[in-house]
Amino acid sequence: MPTLTTVADWTITAAEETARFTHAAGAEYWAPRVWNGHGLGIAATDVAAFDRALSETMKLPVYWRARTRHAGSRAGDPGVWAEPRYEPDDDFVFVSGPCRSAEPAPGYRPVSAFDIDLVHLRGLRIRIAAYRSASRAGA
Secondary structure, rough: OOOOEEEOOEEEEOOOOEEEEEOOOOOOOOOEEEEEEEEEEEEHHHHHHHHHHHHHHOOHHHHHHHHEEEEEEEEHHHHHOOOOOEEEEOEEEEOOOOOOOOOOOOEEOOOOEEEEEEEHHHHHHHHHHHHHHHHHOOO
């Protein structure tokens, strides 16, 4: 049975090995952008809410069960994600890493929802939190 939680404009459905993040913007301009298997982009104004969504998802029992099943692997390793980078031309923050959408296409495309394996959430949360901290510090 999937676990459902909502944080700000994000609805997260988590089951077995995967978390699906659905954004209220649908597939409009400010929707998340995904390049299957390569990374995702989040509107700069939505990064804090996405960070909270990651944090809340990591509190779910389904997350911990997935981490336990993959103990000893690169589960939670921030190295599977690149450091986030801000693109001022479109006001998005992009991070390369293992995410995917049901709408495969080359390059970053707006999507209403995307999936991330639960074992990779910790690494992404570390990267996003570090980015936010550096942004607040003016780095």
